[in-house]
Amino acid sequence: MKGRRPLINPIRLMSSTWKVRISLALNFFVFAILLNTVGIVIARVIESYGVDDAVAASLEAFKDLSIAAASFFLASYIPRFGYRRSMLAGLLAVTLASMLVALVSGFWVTPVLYMTIGVSFALMKGAVYSTIGLITKNQQEHTSLMNILEGAFQVGALTGPLFFSLALSLHFSWNQTYWLIASVSALAFLLLLTTPLDESEVAAHPEQAGIVEMFKLLRLPMVWVFVLCAWLYVMIEQSFGTWLPTFHERIFGLAPAIAAGLLSVYAGSIAFSRFLMGYLSKRLPWLPTQLTLLGGAFVLTLTVLLVTANHTPGDVETWNRIPVLALVFSVMGFFIGPIYPTIVSIVLGKLEKPRHASMTGLIIIFSALGGTTGSFIVGFISRSFSTHDAFFYPLIPMTLLGLLLFPYKRLADRVAFPETEA
Numbered sequence: 001m002k003g004r005r006p007l008i009n010p011i012r013l014m015s016s017t018w019k020v021r022i023s024l025a026l027n028f029f030v031f032a033i034l035l036n037t038v039g040i041v042i043a044r045v046i047e048s049y050g051v052d053d054a055v056a057a058s059l060e061a062f063k064d065l066s067i068a069a070a071s072f073f074l075a076s077y078i079p080r081f082g083y084r085r086s087m088l089a090g091l092l093a094v095t096l097a098s099m100l101v102a103l104v105s106g107f108w109v110t111p112v113l114y115m116t117i118g119v120s121f122a123l124m125k126g127a128v129y130s131t132i133g134l135i136t137k138n139q140q141e142h143t144s145l146m147n148i149l150e151g152a153f154q155v156g157a158l159t160g161p162l163f164f165s166l167a168l169s170l171h172f173s174w175n176q177t178y179w180l181i182a183s184v185s186a187l188a189f190l191l192l193l194t195t196p197l198d199e200s201e202v203a204a205h206p207e208q209a210g211i212v213e214m215f216k217l218l219r220l221p222m223v224w225v226f227v228l229c230a231w232l233y234v235m236i237e238q239s240f241g242t243w244l245p246t247f248h249e250r251i252f253g254l255a256p257a258i259a260a261g262l263l264s265v266y267a268g269s270i271a272f273s274r275f276l277m278g279y280l281s282k283r284l285p286w287l288p289t290q291l292t293l294l295g296g297a298f299v300l301t302l303t304v305l306l307v308t309a310n311h312t313p314g315d316v317e318t319w320n321r322i323p324v325l326a327l328v329f330s331v332m333g334f335f336i337g338p339i340y341p342t343i344v345s346i347v348l349g350k351l352e353k354p355r356h357a358s359m360t361g362l363i364i365i366f367s368a369l370g371g372t373t374g375s376f377i378v379g380f381i382s383r384s385f386s387t388h389d390a391f392f393y394p395l396i397p398m399t400l401l402g403l404l405l406f407p408y409k410r411l412a413d414r415v416a417f418p419e420t421e422a
Helices: 002-035 038-049 053-073 075-081 083-103 109-135 139-169 174-193 211-219 221-252 256-280 286-307 324-330 339-350 353-384 395-413
Strands: none
Touching: 002 083, 002 109, 002 139, 002 174, 038 053, 038 109, 038 139, 038 174, 053 075, 053 109, 053 353, 075 083, 075 109, 075 211, 075 353, 083 109, 083 174, 109 139, 109 339, 109 353, 139 174, 139 256, 139 339, 211 221, 211 353, 221 256, 221 324, 221 339, 221 353, 221 395, 256 286, 256 324, 256 339, 286 324, 286 339, 286 395, 339 353, 339 395
16 A cells, blocks of 8 residues: 555646646636726716726726725735735635626725735735745746746636626626626635645745845846846836837727727737746747747738838727738737746746745836836827837847846856755
8 A cells, every 4th residue: 555655646736736827827816807897987977977087097006005005005015915815815706896896886986995915916926936936946947837826817818808798788787797796706716615735835935035135136246138128128018018009000000999809919929928838848948939939929010110100190990990000010919928028937947936926026116117117208209200200219129138138048058956756
């Protein structure tokens, strides 16, 4: 009987690991729905509750500021709370908040919802990123799972608007959509509740958690280079994500509904490339792959801008009249999608597991700064010159990011990936 136990344990461990992976993907899926439908909710609360545009737009601030504050004050303490407990708390909080929105009419419930979402997401992202290190054996597996989970997040970003579209097409009130969202969140909660997660490796080092530990990470040259890489990447992604519909409307003459639809193509291409890289990252060296993708993004952007330099906008009201170049430009996400999860995986994979939550706090903070900076600069150039001129700007962070990846790899290679028995 003793000789048979080693054969059983790996099977159970493998089954448990896959259940954790599915749970993490579902958790990210839920929060992507909640985070990426704020624009829809803003429009609906203006119509339903009669609040003015500025008050409704404050929902974005409730979401972003609560994420930033929670990332700074709470994310680095997640190892002390426990990864599984932190995720369960986040899922329970957003489930209850979603039910509140579905049950109670009034504008005041929406700021409560987005503050809850923001704090819960900071806990969730910190716990998910940290858990990846516990259930992967090497850097390739870590990078693969990171890409898959970020791909699941993008799928959630695409699914959220479909939930609202379904509810409205069935003549339900927009806030009744939150019954569906609460159900998915509750399902994610129950799955995680029945999923074991061994956190003993992290629990043994509580001294490596906290705000002070987060700042200590900035002593490491690898972390500083990563912070710059993450800042530049999110700047690129948000520049396109925020302003691509405007570019399509003003340069190609697309109707607003079609331009908005092509934004889903952009998000979908990011998801597809991340899932694909989740498979290929175990077989391809990361630096040449990321440089090739970044080069593809650079060439595609420059080509579109040069070809449309003297382009006269048409009047595109139907999908079958979309210019091929507009459609091609919308798949830009395919080239940049895998870069963020890959560089995040590298830095997390090189740090001790108890420090992953502190590093995730820095990731969230600097990613938020990059997204805000990119959107602002493109908007400023667009207002001062033209939208066409503004899209030359992302070529600068693309170039800088490509150059920084070389020292990033050199610094990361000096640190061995901490092996695990997962």
